[in-house]
Amino acid sequence: MKISRIVALIIVLIAASFFLVPLYATFQFSLQMLRGQWSLQAYRSVFSDPQFLSTLSYSAVASLAAIVISTLIIVPTTYWVRLKMPRVKPFMEFITLLPLIIPPIVIVFGYLRLYGSDSMLPLTVSTAGTNVMLVIGYATLSLPYVFRSVDNGMQTLDIRTLTEAAEILGASRATIIFRVILPNLRAAIVSGAFLTFSISFGEFVFASLLNRPAFGPYLVQIGQDRAYEPAALAVLSFALTWACMVLMQIFANAKPGTSARRRPAALFPFARRKTA
Amino acid sequence: MTVANDILSPPTPGGSARSAPAGLPGAQVPRRANWAWLGLLPFAFFAALFLILPIVYLVTGAFQTPDGAFTFDNLIALTGSAIAASYMLSIKLSLVSALFGAVAGLLLSWALVLGGLPRWVRGAFVTFSGVASNFAGIPLAFAFIATLGRLGIVTVLMRDVFGFNLYGAGFNLFSFWGLALTYLYFQLPLMVLIITPALDGLKNEWREAAESLGASHAQYWRMVALPVLAPSILGCFLLLFANAFGTLATVYALTGSQFDVVPIMLFAQIRGNVLYNPNLGYALALGMILIAGFSNILYLVLRSRAERWRA
Amino acid sequence: MSFLTITKASKSYGANTVVREFDLSVGKGEFISFLGPSGCGKTTVLRMIAGFETPSAGRITIDNRDVTLTAPNRRRIGMVFQAYALFPNMTVADNVAFGLKVAGADRATIDARVKEMLALIHLDHLAERYPYQMSGGQQQRVALARALAPKPQVLLLDEPLSALDAKIRVSLREEIRAIQKQLGITTVFVTHDQEEALSISDRIVVMNGGRADQIGTPFEIYNQPATRFVASFVGTLNLIDVTVVDPATGLVKIGEQTIALKDVLAASAGQTVTLALRPESGSILDGARGDTALTGEVVSSNFLGSVVRTRMRVGESLISFDMFNSPGFAPPALGERVTLRFSAADLLVIRD
Known part of the structure; x- marks a missing residue:
C-alpha cells in the first residue's frame, strides 16, 4: 500500500512538471524581450499591432456566427428527434461524430473543390462567400460538441415528459419550445458554445486554406517573423482557452440535478453516450 | 408516431399529441401521413451539403482520371516513394505519440484514481487536462519553442546551470522526437480524460473477490484488471492515434512544410498542386479518411464493448 | 469445538468506533447470521474475518490459527458480495476456475472441480456464458460456486440477496442453505432482513451500534429478545x-x-x-x-x-x-x- 502511494506521488509529480514547465517557461520567455530585465514589452508589442486585434476580432465574430448556426441546426433537430423519431438518433449521433472522425483538412479540401469557381454554389470566389464558407466550416467542426452538449442537456431535462406536461396544461408547441425547453437548455447550449469558441478562435487549417484574415494564420505569421511575441501570444491563448473551459464547466454544472461526474464528458471527443 | 401538422392544427379536445405507435395493427385511428421527417430537413440539408457531399466528392475523385474516367491509378500512385514515405512518417509519428500518450496517461490515471492521493489532486489534473487537451495547434508549438527550442528556457537552463547541451546530445525540437514530445502535451491529457472513467469502473469488489480467492496483487492485475481495461486502453490508443494523425497546425508552426507528414503534404497540394495531379490529391485525402475513420470506428466499437462489461 | 473465533475485536476509524469488543465463536459447519440495521458494524466484522479490514484491537482465529494479520489471499476464505462481483472478462467456467488457477492447480483438477461446482448450482448449461448475459440470480449462484470452488475453510456472504427480486431472493436463500448443509461449510451471512436471518441460520448475532446485542438461535432471538432493540428489530412487536x-x-x-x-x-x-x-x-x-x-x-x-x-x-x-x-x-x-x-x-x- 505504502509503496504504491509513493509511486503514485512520483508519477503525479513528473506529470505535473511536464504540464507546468512549458507553461512557466513560455511565460518567462515572454518577459525577456528587453535584454537584461523583465518586462511586458512583448505583450505591449502584441497589443500595439493592429493586426492582432483585427484578426482576433475577425476570428471571434466567425466563431460566434458558427455557434449561432450550429445551435439553430442542432437544437430543434435534437428536440424533434428525441420527441418524434427516437429511431433516427443513432444516425444523427454518427453524422455529428463525422467532423471528429474526418480530419479537418479533408473537409476543407472538399469545400474548396465543391464550392469553387466552376460549382453551382461558388462560395469561394467572393470575399463574402468565403467568409460564409469559413463560418459554415466552423459550424461543421462544432457539430459534435454542440450536439453532445445539447443532447446531454435534454437527457437530464427529460424533455419528453416536460413536453407532455406542458401539452396537458394546454401549451402550444411554440410556447413549449420557447418558454419551457429553450430556457432550460440555455446552460447546455452556452457550455457547448464555449467549447466551440475555444477550438475555433485559433483555428488554422480552414482559415489558412480559405485565405481569411483570421487569428490562426496571423499566429503562424508572427511565429515566423518574431521571437518573443509568439511566447506572449501562447500565454494569452492558453489563458483564453482556460477561460473558455472554466466558463464551459460552470455552465455545464449550472443545471440542477447534473452530477459532477458528467462534467468532463462534454470536454473530450466521443463523450460517453448515455442511453435512456 | 405523431405528425408534423400538430404545429399547424389547433389541439382537438381529447386528442392526445401522441397517438398509437405507427405500424401497430388494429389501431382504430385513421392513418394520417407521417410528416415527422420534415423536421429533419434543415439538419439533413446542412449535413449533406457541408459534410457528406464534400467527402463523397473527394472519394469519387480519388477513383477518377482528370477526364472523369474510372481508374485505380491514383490509389496505386499512393504507393509511390514520396507519398508512401509520407504515410509511413505520419503513421510512425502517430503510433509513437499515441503509445507514449496511452502509457503515460494510463499511469497518470492509475495514480489519480487508485494511488491513494488526496481527492483534490485528481480534480486539479482532470480540470487541467480538459484545458490542455484543447490547447493544441500553433500556441502549443510556440510554448514548446520557448521551452525547448534552441534558445528555450529549459535548453538554456540545462546548458548554463548543468553544463548539458541538449542539442549537442542529439535532441532537436524540430525533429521526429521533438514533435512526438510536443504531441504528448495534448495526447496525455486526452488519455487521462477518457481512461479515467474506465479505471473508475474497476470495481473494488473485483479486487476483493480475487484476493479472497487467493490471488496476489499481480495476479489480480494480470488476470482481471488489465483484461477488463484492455478494450478501453486499446480504444483510447486508437483515438490518440487518429488524433495525432490529423494534426497539422502544430507541425506546421514548428517545422513549416519541411516535415512531410500526410496532412502537411495535403496542405501543400491544396495550396499549390505540388503533385501536379488533382486526383492524386483526392486519393491522398481518401487515405487519410480511411486511416482516421478506421481507427475512430474501431475505437467506438471497443468502447461499446467495454461499456457492456461495465453494466 | 469452536472453528472460527473472534475475541474482543474492535475497529475504529479515527474517533469513530464501528465495532466494539466483539466476541463470537462459531462451530465447524455452523451457519451464523449477522443481523442489524445499516451502520451497525456487521459488514465491518465480516470484512475483518475476510482480512479486508485489520482490527484495531482483538484477535481472529480460524481452525486454531491466528489470522488477525494474515493477508486476505492467504486465509482460504470464500466470499460472496452483494453486487455479485463476477469478473466481467471471464466466462462462468473461468470465473469458477479462478481460485484454483491462481493456486496453481492442474488443468484436469480445475475442469473436474468446475464441473462439480456448476452441477451444484444447476448451471452446467451456462458454463460458457459471460456474466452480462445472465440474470442477477444466476450471477449470484455463479459467485457462490466461485467462492466454494477452492474449498475455503469459511464462507462469507455479504448481503448476497439484497440486489435480487423478492421471489428469487427466497429460492436462492433456500438453495444457499441446502448447499451449505451439503458441504458442511462454516458460514457467516450478513443481512439486514430479519426474515432472511430467521429462516436460514443456525444462530443469529443481532448487532447494534458495533456490539452484539444478542446471540442465539432464531427461535430464541424471536421469542426471547434480550433487549428492547432486538425485540423491535426482529419481527413486529x-x-x-x-x-x-x-x-x-x-x-x-x-x-x-x-x-x-x-x-x-x-x-x-x-x-x-x-x-x-x-x-x-x-x-x-x-x-x-x-x-x-x-x-x-x-x-x-x-x-x-x-x-x-x-x-x-x-x-x-x-x-x-x-x-x-x-x-x-x-x-x-x-x-x-x-x-x-x-x-x-x-x-x-x-x-x-
Whole structure:
C-alpha cells in the first residue's frame, strides 16, 4: 500500500512538471524581450499591432456566427428527434461524430473543390462567400460538441415528459419550445458554445486554406517573423482557452440535478453516450 | 408516431399529441401521413451539403482520371516513394505519440484514481487536462519553442546551470522526437480524460473477490484488471492515434512544410498542386479518411464493448 | 469445538468506533447470521474475518490459527458480495476456475472441480456464458460456486440477496442453505432482513451500534429478545408501557385494566415497565383461548391478504394484532370495542 502511494506521488509529480514547465517557461520567455530585465514589452508589442486585434476580432465574430448556426441546426433537430423519431438518433449521433472522425483538412479540401469557381454554389470566389464558407466550416467542426452538449442537456431535462406536461396544461408547441425547453437548455447550449469558441478562435487549417484574415494564420505569421511575441501570444491563448473551459464547466454544472461526474464528458471527443 | 401538422392544427379536445405507435395493427385511428421527417430537413440539408457531399466528392475523385474516367491509378500512385514515405512518417509519428500518450496517461490515471492521493489532486489534473487537451495547434508549438527550442528556457537552463547541451546530445525540437514530445502535451491529457472513467469502473469488489480467492496483487492485475481495461486502453490508443494523425497546425508552426507528414503534404497540394495531379490529391485525402475513420470506428466499437462489461 | 473465533475485536476509524469488543465463536459447519440495521458494524466484522479490514484491537482465529494479520489471499476464505462481483472478462467456467488457477492447480483438477461446482448450482448449461448475459440470480449462484470452488475453510456472504427480486431472493436463500448443509461449510451471512436471518441460520448475532446485542438461535432471538432493540428489530412487536401494581404477584395496570404476569417483577410498585407482545399471540374471536384479556377500541384494520392486521387502543397504548384471514370472519369495524385474549406467558418484560 505504502509503496504504491509513493509511486503514485512520483508519477503525479513528473506529470505535473511536464504540464507546468512549458507553461512557466513560455511565460518567462515572454518577459525577456528587453535584454537584461523583465518586462511586458512583448505583450505591449502584441497589443500595439493592429493586426492582432483585427484578426482576433475577425476570428471571434466567425466563431460566434458558427455557434449561432450550429445551435439553430442542432437544437430543434435534437428536440424533434428525441420527441418524434427516437429511431433516427443513432444516425444523427454518427453524422455529428463525422467532423471528429474526418480530419479537418479533408473537409476543407472538399469545400474548396465543391464550392469553387466552376460549382453551382461558388462560395469561394467572393470575399463574402468565403467568409460564409469559413463560418459554415466552423459550424461543421462544432457539430459534435454542440450536439453532445445539447443532447446531454435534454437527457437530464427529460424533455419528453416536460413536453407532455406542458401539452396537458394546454401549451402550444411554440410556447413549449420557447418558454419551457429553450430556457432550460440555455446552460447546455452556452457550455457547448464555449467549447466551440475555444477550438475555433485559433483555428488554422480552414482559415489558412480559405485565405481569411483570421487569428490562426496571423499566429503562424508572427511565429515566423518574431521571437518573443509568439511566447506572449501562447500565454494569452492558453489563458483564453482556460477561460473558455472554466466558463464551459460552470455552465455545464449550472443545471440542477447534473452530477459532477458528467462534467468532463462534454470536454473530450466521443463523450460517453448515455442511453435512456 | 405523431405528425408534423400538430404545429399547424389547433389541439382537438381529447386528442392526445401522441397517438398509437405507427405500424401497430388494429389501431382504430385513421392513418394520417407521417410528416415527422420534415423536421429533419434543415439538419439533413446542412449535413449533406457541408459534410457528406464534400467527402463523397473527394472519394469519387480519388477513383477518377482528370477526364472523369474510372481508374485505380491514383490509389496505386499512393504507393509511390514520396507519398508512401509520407504515410509511413505520419503513421510512425502517430503510433509513437499515441503509445507514449496511452502509457503515460494510463499511469497518470492509475495514480489519480487508485494511488491513494488526496481527492483534490485528481480534480486539479482532470480540470487541467480538459484545458490542455484543447490547447493544441500553433500556441502549443510556440510554448514548446520557448521551452525547448534552441534558445528555450529549459535548453538554456540545462546548458548554463548543468553544463548539458541538449542539442549537442542529439535532441532537436524540430525533429521526429521533438514533435512526438510536443504531441504528448495534448495526447496525455486526452488519455487521462477518457481512461479515467474506465479505471473508475474497476470495481473494488473485483479486487476483493480475487484476493479472497487467493490471488496476489499481480495476479489480480494480470488476470482481471488489465483484461477488463484492455478494450478501453486499446480504444483510447486508437483515438490518440487518429488524433495525432490529423494534426497539422502544430507541425506546421514548428517545422513549416519541411516535415512531410500526410496532412502537411495535403496542405501543400491544396495550396499549390505540388503533385501536379488533382486526383492524386483526392486519393491522398481518401487515405487519410480511411486511416482516421478506421481507427475512430474501431475505437467506438471497443468502447461499446467495454461499456457492456461495465453494466 | 469452536472453528472460527473472534475475541474482543474492535475497529475504529479515527474517533469513530464501528465495532466494539466483539466476541463470537462459531462451530465447524455452523451457519451464523449477522443481523442489524445499516451502520451497525456487521459488514465491518465480516470484512475483518475476510482480512479486508485489520482490527484495531482483538484477535481472529480460524481452525486454531491466528489470522488477525494474515493477508486476505492467504486465509482460504470464500466470499460472496452483494453486487455479485463476477469478473466481467471471464466466462462462468473461468470465473469458477479462478481460485484454483491462481493456486496453481492442474488443468484436469480445475475442469473436474468446475464441473462439480456448476452441477451444484444447476448451471452446467451456462458454463460458457459471460456474466452480462445472465440474470442477477444466476450471477449470484455463479459467485457462490466461485467462492466454494477452492474449498475455503469459511464462507462469507455479504448481503448476497439484497440486489435480487423478492421471489428469487427466497429460492436462492433456500438453495444457499441446502448447499451449505451439503458441504458442511462454516458460514457467516450478513443481512439486514430479519426474515432472511430467521429462516436460514443456525444462530443469529443481532448487532447494534458495533456490539452484539444478542446471540442465539432464531427461535430464541424471536421469542426471547434480550433487549428492547432486538425485540423491535426482529419481527413486529407491541411495546406496552405498564404500571406495576404488585411486583410479587406480577400485577400490572394498563390504563384502567389490570392483568397478572406469570413472573415476579424486579421492580417496585408504581414503577413503569415495558412489556412486549407479538401481534400473532392473541385473538379476538369468540372462544379464543388465553388466560389474559385486554379490551380496547379499534383504531385501524388492514386487510393484508392472508392476514388481517388490527390496531386497538388500550389506555395510552396502541396494540396491533394479526389474525389469519377467513371468509367467515369480517375485519372489525373502526370504533368497535373488542377483547383480545392471549396467554400471559407470551408477555415479555423488556430490559433496555
